[in-house]
Amino acid sequence: MFPYPSGEGLHVGHVRIFTACDVMARYFRMKTGRDTVLSPMGWDAFGLPAENAAIKAKKIPQTMVPHNYANFKKQMQSLSLSFDWGHEFATTDPTYYAFTQWLFLKLYEKGLVYREKVPINWCPKCKTGIANEEVLSDGTHERCGTPTGKKLLPQWVMKITDYAERLLADLDTDISIYFGQSENSDNRIIRGSEGRKGLDWPKGILEMQRNWIGKGRGLSITFPVNEIEQKAIAWTKFWETVYGVTFIVIAPETAQKWMSEGWSAKEDVVSYVDNSLQKSEQQRLEEVGTKTGVDTGLTVTNPVNGARVPVWVADYVLANVGTGIVMGVPAHDERDFDFATKYNLSKIQVVEYDKAEINQRVANGEISFEGEGRLINSGEFSGLSAWGEGKEKMADWMIEQGYAKWETTYHLRDWVFSRQRYWGEPIPLVYCEKCGDENGVVPLTEDQLPLTLPELESYEPTDTGESPLSRVDSWVTTTCPKCGGIAKRETDTMPNWAGSCWYFLAYPWWSSTETEGIIKTYKAKSKFPITDFWKEIAKPAIDEWLPADWYLGGAEHAVLHLLYARFWVKVFQDLGLVDFSEPFLRLRSVGMVLAEDGKKMSKSLGNVINPDDMVKTYGSDATRMYEMFMGPWEQSIAWDSGAISGQVRFLERIKTTMQQEGKVGEKTSPLLVAKLKTLVERVEDGVLNQKFNTSIAGLMEFVNSWREEGQTLAKEHLGMFAKLLSLFAPKSAQELWATNSEGSVEDQAWPDVSKIEGIEALMVKIAVQVNGKMRGIVEVGSEKSKIESEVALIALADEKIKKWVVGEVKKTIFVPGKLLSLVI
């Protein structure tokens, strides 16, 4: 995942992610060939943090942002991160965002972007509307931590809900279909992913996406309202309790809708609804648990038994869950129980439980209970099992009778896409009174892209929800692309997710030196420059490289970037712009690097570790090694400034050992031949499973063995070791390589284990157990170690073991070359 280049520079957390990327890239280049690897880097540079920092510094982001990413790049290079810099770009480059705008227009033309005046999440500090995904569960804005509110504003919204089902179902995409598609497929290593169903992503992130999409299958049951022309359609997964409905609750939003459709509600209902709708997200969250509501005076008829029950309005019913109307079944739902108890509404038990105590308390109206039991008070269904036959038969019957129908609901809401801020891609739409659509909108044509962001001296956001761009008359006033008359530009900008929704599609064909020029030539010769460019240049490169085999980054994007990018890719697939439905086949999420005190690193706590200082003090190799060694890569871990000295010592020891008399020679000692073979596999295994700490431990063990008295390494094998080391410590490895060989170690092929020649150690240690307990170790020749009778003979002759073998050996278990277990 490309970083957001803040003014503070690289964080040690970035170093952890990008070193891992680098280690893997270096490994694959050696293993499968330089031309099989694309390991690019770019800058996600639009958006709030950069803009806020620029405002604070009284500068313009256009000059500040390039300065920031130049610094990031310098830091990355000082860490020997071997990205393919020829493909570098920033999302803020006009040539880049011409494509972002073009892709936006593609979505627009497909009818997936609509304008609506809706109450949206509003951050009062950043003074902009934000998406649902950007509001944390405590109601604060994920960027700045400010409590958000609601604001009614006309917004551009993306219909991500149209793709809800595919976003959910494709999590189970068989990714093996993608291995084997590209030209480089023969070389792609899919170890660890074979036979896997679904995206090879961390379980937790898959689960978070499933929860966020929140598919629910249930019944919509229609309760006709007696007093006015409305139907209360309640959605439920627990329709088997429908005979227990003693009231209906509607959300304030639903009440408002009914009022707008002609219901003249009582004064207290109107004020309750007004009041609730004004509550901020924060307030509503604080009030969870204390339920309030008002009797509307309306009643509905329960279709299943003709019972008339009252309709209440209460804000514990959420408008965006199901239909915004729920059945009140206080005997079998905790929330309904609380509400009914508070307002003295009746309770009817419709499920009887096995546990007498629970059953009695439900019958007495003392508690609610949800669980499997037998239906009672449920007409012809009484006596059937509540979650089995009863549930099934009741559904069939209600549908047959026309009381209910199946309905699948999703938690996912459409994506609010406009931002009332300056530092984002301008939305390429204009308003023309003459030829606009129902909203007055005309899209720009692609030869007019990029629509560049004007440079402004003052671009502070406003409290009114007006974009800063709206203050720039000269920019806002334009001509209509259709009729040529006077038109006004859209002044909202895109969220910073826009650029990151497709950047991975740009890497394969982007050239930091050539793309701008090529686009110019396309513009000169074609009315559809971007479309033609995509077809002729971008698409073939995308076909060759994507989807991405490995995607490494932080878990904080689980339902933000990772959801949005999947959505766009699916749309692009439908538009024929790409040929795949999932952008990232294998995702790995890095653990956080915490400060030494175990807290999050932050300027205000003064506990930040700066990678530049580490490089200066210990060197880039030791810094990289330490970050890869400090713990399992996917796990959060606190920085330990003492422990990095271990890496410095290790790198130093390699050099001093090499200089010692007799350590490098013509032949490798038998012990080291065997160890080198396992080391190659161990390093490889650690890299492919992101267990870099074990790879490094292996390298250390090998050096420890080499340092033992009498152990010699042949020049050839020392070179092999240098190759392994080069993944983690490229500079030290190159020094080592250069002592005996020409060229650059990173250009070499990965060692082939089967070609490691030399005599291996002859003696093998076999563990001996008696009745399952370890009782000794015997050394036998490697040939004999594979033969049970030979090992048993030696073991039983061993004094230490013999004394535990009292009586007859009833059974032996033998693992060739490893273990002998005797059962007495």
Next chain:
RNA sequence: GCCUGGGUGGCGGAAUGGUAUACGCGCGAGUCUCAAAAACUCGUGACCUUUAAAGUCUUGAGAGUUCGAGUCUCUCCCCAGGCACCA
């Protein structure tokens, strides 16, 4: 409440059902030095024991499967992250 990870020495952690505590940090002793640092060597889970040998115990708790369990099964406890008035 639900979901997903975890729980192993003083610390970070390692271990296809087969020698638990690899590797590193720290700590202790020693070598070198006038001295210190660095470097190097040795030691370092607990108990018993003057020491050693030998032994016993030990991977959150308890049970089970197995010749053999950190690893598999069940019950429970705790920690971290995510979701949640989701009907």
